[in-house]
Amino acid sequence: MNRARQFRLALFVLPLAVTSFAGNKPTQESVTSESPARADIEELIRKSGATVSVAFRSLDGTKELFLNADAPFDDPNALRIPVMITVYAAAESHNISLSDPVRAHGASATPPPTIGELCETMILQNSDPATNLLLERFTLAGIRAQIRSLGLDGMDIGAAFPNSEKNHTSSRALAIALWKLATDRVINPDASKAMVGLLARSSLHSTANASGSAAATAPVVLHDAVIIYGARAFVLAIQVQGLKDYAASSELVAKISKALTDAM
Numbered sequence: 397m398n399r400a401r402q403f404r405l406a407l408f409v410l411p412l413a414v415t416s417f418a419g420n421k422p423t424q425e426s427v428t429s430e431s432p433a434r435a436d437i438e439e440l441i442r443k444s445g446a447t448v449s450v451a452f453r454s455l456d457g458t459k460e461l462f463l464n465a466d467a468p469f470d471d472p473n474a475l476r477i478p479v480m481i482t483v484y485a486a487a488e489s490h491n492i493s494l495s496d497p498v499r500a501h502g503a504s505a506t507p508p509p510t511i512g513e514l515c516e517t518m519i520l521q522n523s524d525p526a527t528n529l530l531l532e533r534f535t536l537a538g539i540r541a542q543i544r545s546l547g548l549d550g551m552d553i554g555a556a557f558p559n560s561e562k563n564h565t566s567s568r569a570l571a572i573a574l575w576k577l578a579t580d581r582v583i584n585p586d587a588s589k590a591m592v593g594l595l596a597r598s599s600l601h602s603t604a605n606a607s608g609s610a611a612a613t614a615p616v617v618l619h620d621a622v623i624i625y626g627a628r629a630f631v632l633a634i635q636v637q638g639l640k641d642y643a644a645s646s647e648l649v650a651k652i653s654k655a656l657t658d659a660m
Contacts, residue, residue, distance in 0.1 A: 428460055433655040437461070440648065440651050444644075445639070447637040448463065448464065448637070449469075449566070449567040449633075450633075451570065451571035452633075454630045455575070455578055457579075466567075467566060469564060469617070469635055471565055474619070474633075476522070476527055477595075478543045479530050479553070480519060480591055480594065483530060484582075484590065487511075488583050492511060494511050494512030495510050495512060497509070497511075498510065498533055515594075516594065519594050519598050540552065540553060540554075548569040551566065551570070552565075567634060567635055571621070571631050571632065571633040574623050574631040574633065575631045578631055592623065615640060617635065617637045618637075618639075618642065620635075620636075630656065632656065634652065634653075636648055
């Protein structure tokens with residue numbers, strides 16, 4: 397069955413320049429418990445008739461909620477995050493410099509783009525060609541090792557982009573990746589902030605419509621992922637399937653987000 401798809405990955409960093417990250421960091425004494433919003437969210441999902449995957453964690457690490465969170469799905473924008481992390485990790489270890497040039501096979505560009513420029517193009521423009529050059533430079537094996545080192549079970553990159561069969565993530569893996577970035581746990585605090593800043597500048601929104609006349613009436617698949625900073629700070633990765641249009645899916649996401657926020 398053909399389905400219209402809406403992919404969206406947005407980072408809301410409010411406000412990045414003045415937010416105190418220290419206050420959001422979990423301490424060793426933090427005790428994670430399930431969000432009390434579970435029953436309300438399950439009722440919202442039941443009434444909607446949609447199939448929904450939810451992965452939520454407060455930035456202080458004290459509340460979380462995972463519903464159908466390990467279901468795999470294809471979201472190229474989300475999968476660019478571990479590629480970016482691999483680039484920054486290599487730069488931090490001095491194995492490469494972000495100013496190193498990368499020349500594509502058969503390309504005549506003068507000068508060729510640098511690793512840093514490719515990373516920015518990959519994130520800011522959702523570029524598959526830039527992503528694939530970085531995959532070639534850092535190897536699939538290297539990036540998959542980075543995914544494992546981050547504990548992102550349910551996320552895998554097995555081929556060049558796009559490839560919906562070999563490249564997939566889950567809401568849980570995506571939320572954990574964002575949570576680790578938002579709490580300065582990836583590489584070091586400076587690198588984590590730099591990567592969150594890059595994501596905050598991105599416009600990771602794209603729509604791929606199903607082909608054929610059924611596309612206009614086919615249900616949509618909405619992926620949404622956010623980092624929210626502020627008094628009630630959290631990460632949320634969510635997927636909604638089976639509703640008739642983007643507006644209905646977005647409304648459900650908004651209701652679920654509100655229920656989680658109200659319960660914090």
